[in-house]
Amino acid sequence: MKSFNIALIGNPNVGKSAIFNELTGASAHVGNWPGVTVEKKVGKFTYLDTEINVVDLPGIYSLSADSIDERIARDYIVKQKPDLVVCIADSTNLVRNLYLFVLLKELGAKTLLALNMIDLVKNKLEIDDAKLSQSLKTRIVKTSATKKIGIDKLKEAIFDELHHAEEELFVDYGSDIERSIEKIKNLLEDIDLPQNKRFLAVKLLEQDAAITEELKKLQKDNIVENALLEINNLEKIYPDLQTEIIEKRYALIEGTVKNTTKHLVSIEDRLTLSDKIDKIVTNRYLGIPIFAIAMLIVFEATFKLGGFFAGYIEQSFGWFGEASAQYIHNPVLQSFVKDGLIGGVGTVIVFLPNILILFLFLSFLEDVGYMARAAFVMDKLMHSIGLPGRAFIPLILGFGCNVPAIMATRTIADEKDRLLTILINPFISCTARLPIYVLLTSIFFSNKNPALIIFSLYTLGIIVAVASAKLFRSTIPKLKGKVSFLIMELPIYRLPTVRALALHSWEKTREFLKKAGTIILFGVILVWLLSSLPFGVEYASEKSYVGVLGKFFAPILSPVGFGFWQAAVALFFGLLAKETVVGTMGTLFGGEDKLSSTLPHLMDPLSAYAFMVMSLLYIPCLATIGVIYRETSSFKWTAFSVAYSLFIGWVSAFLIYQIGSIF
Amino acid sequence: MPLILANENIEYKVVRIEGGHGSNTKFLEMGLVPGTKLKVIYNAKGPIIVSINGSKYALGKGLASKIIVREAV
Numbered sequence: 041m042k043s044f045n046i047a048l049i050g051n052p053n054v055g056k057s058a059i060f061n062e063l064t065g066a067s068a069h070v071g072n073w074p075g076v077t078v079e080k081k082v083g084k085f086t087y088l089d090t091e092i093n094v095v096d097l098p099g100i101y102s103l104s105a106d107s108i109d110e111r112i113a114r115d116y117i118v119k120q121k122p123d124l125v126v127c128i129a130d131s132t133n134l135v136r137n138l139y140l141f142v143l144l145k146e147l148g149a150k151t152l153l154a155l156n157m158i159d160l161v162k163n164k165l166e167i168d169d170a171k172l173s174q175s176l177k178t179r180i181v182k183t184s185a186t187k188k189i190g191i192d193k194l195k196e197a198i199f200d201e202l203h204h205a206e207e208e209l210f211v212d213y214g215s216d217i218e219r220s221i222e223k224i225k226n227l228l229e230d231i232d233l234p235q236n237k238r239f240l241a242v243k244l245l246e247q248d249a250a251i252t253e254e255l256k257k258l259q260k261d262n263i264v265e266n267a268l269l270e271i272n273n274l275e276k277i278y279p280d281l282q283t284e285i286i287e288k289r290y291a292l293i294e295g296t297v298k299n300t301t302k303h304l305v306s307i308e309d310r311l312t313l314s315d316k317i318d319k320i321v322t323n324r325y326l327g328i329p330i331f332a333i334a335m336l337i338v339f340e341a342t343f344k345l346g347g348f349f350a351g352y353i354e355q356s357f358g359w360f361g362e363a364s365a366q367y368i369h370n371p372v373l374q375s376f377v378k379d380g381l382i383g384g385v386g387t388v389i390v391f392l393p394n395i396l397i398l399f400l401f402l403s404f405l406e407d408v409g410y411m412a413r414a415a416f417v418m419d420k421l422m423h424s425i426g427l428p429g430r431a432f433i434p435l436i437l438g439f440g441c442n443v444p445a446i447m448a449t450r451t452i453a454d455e456k457d458r459l460l461t462i463l464i465n466p467f468i469s470c471t472a473r474l475p476i477y478v479l480l481t482s483i484f485f486s487n488k489n490p491a492l493i494i495f496s497l498y499t500l501g502i503i504v505a506v507a508s509a510k511l512f513r514s515t516i517p518k519l520k521g522k523v524s525f526l527i528m529e530l531p532i533y534r535l536p537t538v539r540a541l542a543l544h545s546w547e548k549t550r551e552f553l554k555k556a557g558t559i560i561l562f563g564v565i566l567v568w569l570l571s572s573l574p575f576g577v578e579y580a581s582e583k584s585y586v587g588v589l590g591k592f593f594a595p596i597l598s599p600v601g602f603g604f605w606q607a608a609v610a611l612f613f614g615l616l617a618k619e620t621v622v623g624t625m626g627t628l629f630g631g632e633d634k635l636s637s638t639l640p641h642l643m644d645p646l647s648a649y650a651f652m653v654m655s656l657l658y659i660p661c662l663a664t665i666g667v668i669y670r671e672t673s674s675f676k677w678t679a680f681s682v683a684y685s686l687f688i689g690w691v692s693a694f695l696i697y698q699i700g701s702i703f
Numbered sequence: 704m705p706l707i708l709a710n711e712n713i714e715y716k717v718v719r720i721e722g723g724h725g726s727n728t729k730f731l732e733m734g735l736v737p738g739t740k741l742k743v744i745y746n747a748k749g750p751i752i753v754s755i756n757g758s759k760y761a762l763g764k765g766l767a768s769k770i771i772v773r774e775a776v
Binding site: 287 | 733736760
């Protein structure tokens, strides 16, 4: 079978993913672009006797090398040389969308133009596609992925275009600039770069950093210097050459659009519904309360509804563990299957309902178009702590569970901002830590306002998160710099299809299972091993390796107020999931009911508070570590997160215990 | 005058864009070129919302201060 490779490209919010899903259906799978955490989706479909592989490139506005997304798209087109690039444009905003198309043409890519969301301009805008096709030297297909219009035509057009030669589109930059382009082109004659020579010449005049660098690598500094000379000459005529070049492209596009389209309604009447909704949700007084209510609903649904299912999953795994134990008589094997394997898999699966429901809601808010408004509403507040508006959602979600919260940082485009948001997330106190607070406050603070004690821990978590954000921003070179400027499109509101929603949330959930899941399972089995070895000891007793470890670490914990080995073991088990701390304490002291009588002999209210602070801040749980690794693709940052939180946890508990002891 | 001083619900024309290469290119590529008409939809605390060719954008105040506009007639 013959096979071809094509790429989909387009501005953000043009329905590119929807087209991708319609084209490739179930064959799609998600990965990452090499070296970066930008999502890469690939899939395929067959047309007649031909297999067509489809790559979904990131949503971008242009092909300058400023952002990772743009660089990925440009490199893919230039280096992988797909047989066809399908540019997907939003029919409601042709001028802006065609800019990317013109750049693709200049780059020398073989293109096909899909005018998507065509249903939204019905009765509003008349597009003469024959004329537009002629002016832009491309084949045009009108589509609407959500209404399933034109998908078959698009497949047919893709197939046809694969067998046609590319027609060039010429942007006339005016005689002065053209003369310089011609000169630089001549110098580039025998340069071994895959890009179109005219494209290279124009980009050199635009002082494109990536291309300058590539030429320097080929030791062609003389060409770069010549280009700079040309720029100096041209700037005598055009003081701002870059702007001039971009405006020339727009002149071509605006002229073309004017000649090929007819507005059937006035601009004012066009987006009235979206405007009316925006008047309310971005209102200066209502904006934040509305966002708060929206988040509260997502939060409640995720953790109440998810918790409901999680309870059943936990129970059934418990039952399954007990049941399997009856059939296995070898005690080591029995413990391995029950505590290690089934318990471990259970720990992973228990998160599943939370994650699935959360991503269902988030995909809905994103696809409807509300997320962009939410980021807008929170931007000012978040800027004051050195984070962009979009970082607010992951932080709030952290109160439920840090795992989906860290996954939700994907909506933050800027790599630095995203890393920062990931690193501070574990300090937001998740629900798994609540059982520890409840147990200890009920023993030590039952007559001293326990609610206030618990509230103070949540507040401490927020303070540490905010302070760490500020600290990282000002000290770590890789995170230095200003908060990325807010510039984003507020897309038209539209109702997403059930299929798209299901697909988006399932893709993310499946990834969690695959990547984070394996790491969690590995950790669980490791802890099981340490608790059962050497052979013959009672599970997790003083003589097991965990017990030995606990004894080893106990002295380190004595300056923070709880230098007994059971505390160290409990914290060690807390790595699995923080709620395990309580269960472990229970096991070690012979039942949770005995804790209220035994613990007061080992701790006083102050050291109990220090213990809670430690539980709040020290190393994130294994699931969170797994997901940090998964999202940063960096062992270094994962290790940093673990080390930093351990350090902060110990120091905070130490300060509280030592300063508290003075009074 | 810079866009941050603009009034809501009034149409303006972009005169020029100031500032460094990075932000400048970003604007231009999103369709914000000199001569473009834009309507200010929201201008109070936080980012400014403008409507250009029927699409809406939120712009941080820092960026908005680099866009020089005058009232369209």
